[in-house]
Structures are given as C-alpha cells and as structure tokens.
Amino acid sequence: MQKIALLGTSADPPTCGHQALLKGLLSLYPQVATWASDNPQKHHGAPLALRAQLLQALVEEINDPRLQQEQTLSHPFTIRTIEQATARWPEAELVFVVGSDLAALIPGWKSSAQWLSRCRLAIAPRQGWPLRDQALADLKRLGARIDLLELQVPASASSALRQSPEQRQIPAAVWTLLLEHNLYGLFPSLR
Ligand SMILES: Nc1ncnc2c1ncn2[C@@H]1O[C@H](COP(=O)(O)OP(=O)(O)OP(=O)(O)O)[C@@H](O)[C@H]1O
Numbered sequence: 001m002q003k004i005a006l007l008g009t010s011a012d013p014p015t016c017g018h019q020a021l022l023k024g025l026l027s028l029y030p031q032v033a034t035w036a037s038d039n040p041q042k043h044h045g046a047p048l049a050l051r052a053q054l055l056q057a058l059v060e061e062i063n064d065p066r067l068q069q070e071q072t073l074s075h076p077f078t079i080r081t082i083e084q085a086t087a088r089w090p091e092a093e094l095v096f097v098v099g100s101d102l103a104a105l106i107p108g109w110k111s112s113a114q115w116l117s118r119c120r121l122a123i124a125p126r127q128g129w130p131l132r133d134q135a136l137a138d139l140k141r142l143g144a145r146i147d148l149l150e151l152q153v154p155a156s157a158s159s160a161l162r163q164s165p166e167q168r169q170i171p172a173a174v175w176t177l178l179l180e181h182n183l184y185g186l187f188p189s190l191r
C-alpha cells in the first residue's frame with residue numbers, strides 16, 4: 001500500500017520549520033499532502049484563505065510533484081480530515097504527521113482513538129519539546145501506531161514570528177506575500 005504523509009498546519013505563517021519538515025517528509029514518504037487549517041484551540045493571526053495562500057507559496061517554492069496542497073482536507077478536527085483523506089485515497093496507508101509538541105495533546109483531541117485507528121501517527125522531533133515516555137504510552141493506550149521520524153528541523157515557531165517577523169526564519173516566497181498583504185504588523189505605520 002502506498003503511504004501518504006499528511007501534514008496539517010495553521011500556516012500562520014509557514015516558517016522555515018514547516019519548509020524543513022515538508023522536505024524531510026519527502027525524503028521519507030513517496031507522497032506528501034499538506035493543507036492550512038483552523039485549530040480549534042488557537043486564535044489565528046490571519047484568515048484561513050490567506051494562510052492557505054501562504055502555504056501554497058511554500059509548496060510552490062519546494063516544487064516537488066510528490067508534494068501537493070490538499071485544501072479539501074482542511075478541518076479544525078482531525079477526525080474529519082482523516083475521513084476526507086480516506087475517501088480521497090481509499091487504497092493508501094495514511095500517515096498523520098505532527099511535531100513532538102503535539103504528542104501529549106492528541107489524547108485530548110476530538111474522537112482521537114477513532115481516527116488513530118484509521119491511520120499511522122508519525123512524530124517529528126521539535127526542538128525544545130522532548131517526546132516524553134508518558135505521552136507515547138498514552139498514545140499507544142489509545143491504539144496509536146507510531147513512527148518516530150529522525151529529521152532535523154529548525155526551531156522556528158509561527159507564534160514567535162507573528163510577534164516579531166524575522167525574514168531569515170520565513171521561506172522567501174512566503175515573505176514576499178507577507179509584505180504584499182502587510183501581515184503580522186510588518187509595516188506598523190500601515191496597521
Ligand atoms: N519547527 C518545527 N519543528 C518541528 N515541528 C514543527 C515545527 N514547526 C511546526 N511543526 C509542526 O507542524 C505542524 C503545524 O504547526 P503549526 O502550523 O501550528 O506551527 P507552530 O509553529 O506550532 O504554530 P504556533 O507557534 O502558532 O503554535 C504541527 O504538527 C507542529 O508540531
């Protein structure tokens with residue numbers, strides 16, 4: 001069965017961390033799908049349609065035919081995303097990817113045991129967020145089948161960049177759009 005890695009992101013904004021993660025996934029999986037979504041536990045800095053555009057710019061910059069932006073998978077709740085992905089690729093083995101910062105939170109997500117039974121869960125290391133044995137044990141108790149990914153991803157975080165945008169931590173094509181739309185207070189005098 002062909003594996004498809006699925007990476008949902010708030011893309012608020014996409015960072016060099018997302019870029020490295022997507023490229024790393026392309027080195028591990030034959031196909032990678034990404035989308036911008038709302039996170040039910042967060043307030044976002046830009047509207048979803050604009051965040052989807054930012055992510056599209058990153059996907060185009062990476063420019064690999066095995067990477068696609070699948071906005072149809074976008075839903076705040078992963079259970080719905082997995083249902084959509086199963087309908088989209090009924091023959092594939094789905095691999096839902098998260099950074100290690102989310103590992104301990106997944107048991108609190110809507111219907112997590114239900115969607116974990118329908119895909120594999122891949123966890124990428126996130127600097128500053130060591131994967132705790134307790135988090136792994138809790139996920140396994142819920143039935144998760146887990147892949148621990150050996151990837152090097154820079155420590156960039158969208159929340160920090162919303163507070164203080166830093167060009168070297170944002171992919172070039174995304175930066176161009178941030179300037180164009182004056183996002184995240186890049187030009188305070190125009191706010
Ligand atoms: N630098 C990074 N290293 C590893 N994983 C990352 C990194 N940045 C994002 N991810 C992962 O990518 C997915 C999407 O992350 P998201 O778009 O929420 O970015 P974020 O930087 O965590 O945002 P925020 O700072 O606003 O919480 C999550 O699974 C997250 O763990």
Ligand SMILES: O=C(O)c1ccc[n+]([C@@H]2O[C@H](COP(=O)([O-])O)[C@@H](O)[C@H]2O)c1
Binds near residue numbers: 038039
């Ligand atoms: O299903 C949930 O309850 C749930 C709670 C928080 C986040 N998610 C999903 O997890 C993915 C990563 O979210 P984020 O905000 O870290 O980019 C994204 O696809 C969200 O829709 C899902």
